[in-house]
Amino acid sequence: MKSAQPIRFVLPDFEGPLDLLLHLIEAAKVEITRIALLDIIDQFLAFVRSAPERDLEQASAFVVMASTLLMIKSRSLLPVHAPEPIEQEQHVEDVEAIVEQLHEYKRIKALAAVLAARDAHGQLQYSRERLAIAVEQPTSAHPLEGITIQKLVSVARTVARTAAHARMFVDHDRVTIQQRIGYVRTQLRIRGGEVWWSQLIADVPSRLTVVVTWMALLELVHEGTCACDQQQPFADIALRLQGQR
Amino acid sequence: MMRSAIEALLYVVGEEGLTIAQLSALLNAPQEAVQAEIGALQTAYEDGDRGIHLVSLGAHIALVTKPELAPVVSRLAHVPRRMPLSQAAIETLAVIIAKQPITRVEIEHLRGVGCEKALRKLLDKQLIEEAGRMDVIGRPVLYRTTQALLRHLHIASLDDLPSWEQLEHADDD
Structure with missing residues (x-):
């Protein structure tokens, strides 16, 4: 488990920017709200800045989120009376969208934990293979029923021929x-x-x-x-x- | 009588398991009665000091050893373990279970990262499959879960997993 003491994380520790955001919010022990999100923006940005970029595809997802958060942060720093109404609306929408994403992602992680447990659990339970006998037709009470002497002779000849060849x-x-x-x-x-x-x-x-x-x-x-x-x-x-x- | 017959049939059929409908036909008994006896059988296994119990593999029911006995069983025979699914694959699977049918782009939006590798792995393992294409520009492929997934997770249906609503209130621990 990740503890509260300052540990240096690396990007691969997280499944993506949402995972990191969720972790930061949970580490702060607060609900997922607009306020909580605005509070951890600096931490997120500091983290992304310090993280070495190894996996480019993964890193790009972090950078996209960082830029969105930067935009949100810069808007939130503007004087309240100054911004045009449209921009203010856009600002709220952006923040709400991420908050909503985080709520959804939290559920995904909860379900993923259930699945991971079941995935591991299933491997600890063994079953038998189907008994071969179970799929054979029921045998007749008389094993030689329907077998003529001619048939026995012919089978014996085949066996003898094969044996000779061998x-x-x-x-x-x-x-x-x-x-x-x-x-x-x-x-x-x-x-x-x-x-x-x-x-x-x-x-x-x-x-x-x-x-x-x-x-x-x-x-x-x-x-x-x-x-x-x-x-x-x-x-x-x-x-x-x-x-x- | 019916309970012991069910036990015998499940023992013989082994890992494949049998469906309620198959058991009902084999025993010449109504499905509700079979269902009830299976419930009683499972209770007896779980309550008693028993080494086996029943699991649901989709519609099929099978006899397996209890998970806590794995250390003992593996002393008898080494059973190779498959690699557990990666966190990326598990999360991708979680999204598909909750939101299917769903496109890759939608999954990636929900997870916040690319999912191509995870999707390919899940397709390879046949835990998910393509479910046609979405009727929008580009006609992206839709994905859904398979019967094999139920077997893999040892559940009768996806309803056995917590619902999307329940997950909202799921605690972190």
Whole structure:
């Protein structure tokens, strides 16, 4: 917290000229009024004059406010009977405008404090990820229901073939992401802009190639060539050329 | 019965949370009843010696650990913290919440400083979005808050924040 003792502030301590004005008024422990504003003009000007100008954009906001306040101050020093009525009116309007701005800004800061607290608070509360099981369809009471012997044989053959390939090629498998990107692009073209992940890895000889294909896919998504879509966890992934549906 | 069912569903669904409407459909119960049970559940969490409670994430309700347990939870797993929003971003957000839809120039008038960087950061984080253009010369972009903001702040709606009128009398401390 900022205390009452004289501390040298720098411009970056304040979010802007309104922040500084509000601080000066609050340090004086007075309400935000025309009188209060007129009282702290000198302090504001002294501050801006002494502050080193680092951030030009921010500094300019202070200078604009300083010039407005200077104008207000010079008008308020004129003899009361002398100024023309119009000028007097303008003077009151200028002061009122800043007082109104300060009232508004005070509310903004109050709301900002609430938001900052909530922003920090939310980070201290942890939640779980959705359970994967929660999104799977309820399984049938008989796990083998609807599975024929033919289907089992065909699945077993596929597994055996893949396994055989893996043993044969694992040492010789030299594949680059660039090659797989080319492969994926070709597949996308052949299949009309849309291909399933399962199709991409249907014939690959090894796990390494699957991994490299996956990296190729990520690269294509990263560069914006393709988009991926997966209906639910563990489901097949659809890959489509961007701009096509 | 319904209370425990709500608790179970919220546990399983995790961080996403469920809306009152979704719970009502899942439990085949009227929304008012679900709402009442959620209120009772939250009271039980807050009053009792419990480690979790409910938060509103916009329309969704989710189970999370209580903030005071953060030190214990982080012993189990280090959860990377995101950077808190800067003061400039927070103030800009406050103006948009209070005055939306609003243009950049109007925000800058209220804050007394430029807001371009803060606006860009808030847009990046999708806490605000563009809301068309104002029908004046130059057609400046209008900004408004998003559903993601409610989620971020753990509130059900912006009505959960102090109103502009209440803020007038807000004390400084």
